[in-house]
Amino acid sequence: DGGITQSPKYLFRKEGQNVTLSCEQNLNHDAMYWYRQDPGQGLRLIYYSQIVNDFQKGDIAEGYSVSREKKESFPLTVTSAQKNPTAFYLCASSQVAANEQFFGPGTRLTVL
Amino acid sequence: DAKTTQPTSMDCAEGRAANLPCNHSTISGNEYVYWYRQIHSQGPQYIIHGLKNNETNEMASLIITEDRKSSTLILPHATLRDTAVYYCIVILRVDKIIFGKGTRLHILP
Numbered sequence: 154d155g156g157i158t159q160s161p162k163y164l165f166r167k168e169g170q171n172v173t174l175s176c177e178q179n180l181n182h183d184a185m186y187w188y189r190q191d192p193g194q195g196l197r198l199i200y201y202s203q204i205v206n207d208f209q210k211g212d213i214a215e216g217y218s219v220s221r222e223k224k225e226s227f228p229l230t231v232t233s234a235q236k237n238p239t240a241f242y243l244c245a246s247s248q249v250a251a252n253e254q255f256f257g258p259g260t261r262l263t264v265l
Numbered sequence: 266d267a268k269t270t271q272p273t274s275m276d277c278a279e280g281r282a283a284n285l286p287c288n289h290s291t292i293s294g295n296e297y298v299y300w301y302r303q304i305h306s307q308g309p310q311y312i313i314h315g316l317k318n319n320e321t322n323e324m325a326s327l328i329i330t331e332d333r334k335s336s337t338l339i340l341p342h343a344t345l346r347d348t349a350v351y352y353c354i355v356i357l358r359v360d361k362i363i364f365g366k367g368t369r370l371h372i373l374p
Contacts, residue, residue: 157308188364195352195364196309243308253299254362256308 156180157257159244164262166238174229174260176244185227186245186254189213196243202227203249231262238264268292268355274369283340285368287353290334296357298329300338302349303367309352312338348372 157178166172178185184203188196198211202221216235221227227246231238241261245254270288277283289298297316301309313320313327315336320327326339340347352367 193366195366197364198362241306245308253311253314254309256310259306259308261306 157244157246157255159242159257159260162258162260164260166262166264168264169233171233172231172238172262174231174242174244174262176227176229176257178225178227178244178246178255178257180246180255181224182246182255183224183249184247185221186247187211187217187219187227187229188243188245190241190243190259199229199242238262268363269353269365271351271353271365271368273366274371276371276373277340277343278373279345280342283338283343283347283370283372285338285340285351285353285370286335287338288335289353289355292333292355293357296355298327298333298336299354299356299362300325300327301352301354301364302347303352304346304349309364312351343370343372345372345374 159176186201187199189199190196197213199217200208200211200219202208205221205224208219208221218230241259243259244257247254297314299314300312303309313322313325315327315329329336350367350369352364356362
């Protein structure tokens with residue numbers, strides 16, 4: 154089946170450790186996105202990429218890093234510089250010319 | 266900031282039509298109105314979108330006012346599985362989606 158996968162569903166890390174969240178899509182979409190969602194809040198854009206080897210900062214990029222070495226993969230690293238990393242992280246993808254984004258199931262990160 | 270205003274929460278009886286309003290008074294002429302929903306702890310799911318005309322699909326209907334300053338999402342026969350947060354979004358470009366807080370819809374048995 155075509156879709157977006159994120160793993161793991163739940164992730165626990167100690168404070169001060171970097172952690173990488175995976176996002177894979179087999180929809181052949183050019184664009185991929187990372188959002189963060191805090192309880193009771195809407196989604197906020199962290200980073201997005203419209204083409205391989207290129208990406209742009211979103212609204213809350215500080216403390217995060219990404220790479221786009223392959224079209225189907227867009228991993229997000231939450232670094233120790235991110236002050237409040239505990240959140241629900243959502244990955245999405247789309248065709249660049251389209252307006253609809255398809256979302257993955259999300260990863261809930263808890264930093265202890 | 267999100268360009269839309271939605272009520273924080275709404276209730277609807279199971280089997281009745283759920284009408285979710287959205288104000289987007291600063292919408293520009295080439296921006297689309299999109300609706301997504303998010304069931305607890307899952308990724309958002311696309312529902313429907315429109316530009317000027319009313320739209321209908323297997324999930325819902327979208328009614329956009331003539332001046333495009335507001336719209337209403339209609340779930341014709343709400344079920345308990347429709348309990349979710351519903352996001353009304355105005356976008357021009359796919360990389361510029363801004364999600365507000367949405368409307369938390371409770372379907373009551």
